[in-house]
Amino acid sequence: MLLLLAAAGHVEGAEHGITTGETVLGLNAEGWVYVSLTIFLVCLFVFGRAHHRVRDALDARIADTRRELDEAAKLRAEAEALLAEAQKRNAASAGDAAAIVTHAEEEAKALLAKAEADADELMTRRAAMAEDKIAAAERQAIADVRARAAEAAAAAAGEIIAKQHGAKADKALVDRTIAGLGRA
Numbered sequence: 001m002l003l004l005l006a007a008a009g010h011v012e013g014a015e016h017g018i019t020t021g022e023t024v025l026g027l028n029a030e031g032w033v034y035v036s037l038t039i040f041l042v043c044l045f046v047f048g049r050a051h052h053r054v055r056d057a058l059d060a061r062i063a064d065t066r067r068e069l070d071e072a073a074k075l076r077a078e079a080e081a082l083l084a085e086a087q088k089r090n091a092a093s094a095g096d097a098a099a100i101v102t103h104a105e106e107e108a109k110a111l112l113a114k115a116e117a118d119a120d121e122l123m124t125r126r127a128a129m130a131e132d133k134i135a136a137a138e139r140q141a142i143a144d145v146r147a148r149a150a151e152a153a154a155a156a157a158g159e160i161i162a163k164q165h166g167a168k169a170d171k172a173l174v175d176r177t178i179a180g181l182g183r184a
Contacts (some may be wrong), residue, residue, distance in 0.1 A: 058126050065119040072111040079104030 022028075027035065083101050165173070 057121065061122050061126070062119065065115055065122070068115045068118075069112065072108055072115060075111065076104065076108035079108065 026159070079100070081106065086100060
């Protein structure tokens, strides 16, 4: 009777899209999917830190460049303020004021251009360094995979040789080798 109820429950659950499959360590397939996704995300967070360091270094340099740009903007603002004061004090010297404005704008433009060029150069260098590090890591990973493949091939060859050669086959092989040495 209990078996019939369990079977009926299983069929009823299947009608509603609910499956009562086997569990491992108390988790069904869906539970293991969540566990593996969580482990993957944790590994991604823990081992994905190298690019954060590079990004943080670039962000710090960009922040420095922005500070320099802000300083240039402040210098420009100060120059414009000086210009306004000069215009108030010396309304008659309009030609001198125009020269001051031009000079201040040229200086601000030069500082801005230099800061932008420095930022571009730094980002280019940092990107090249990051690419070099990535390439080195790729080369190391390929070398590691090749080494492991060679180890696995050697172990497999040893097992195959051990399985295929018995004492009789080894005796014949040794006899042929000795006979070959005698001829040489």
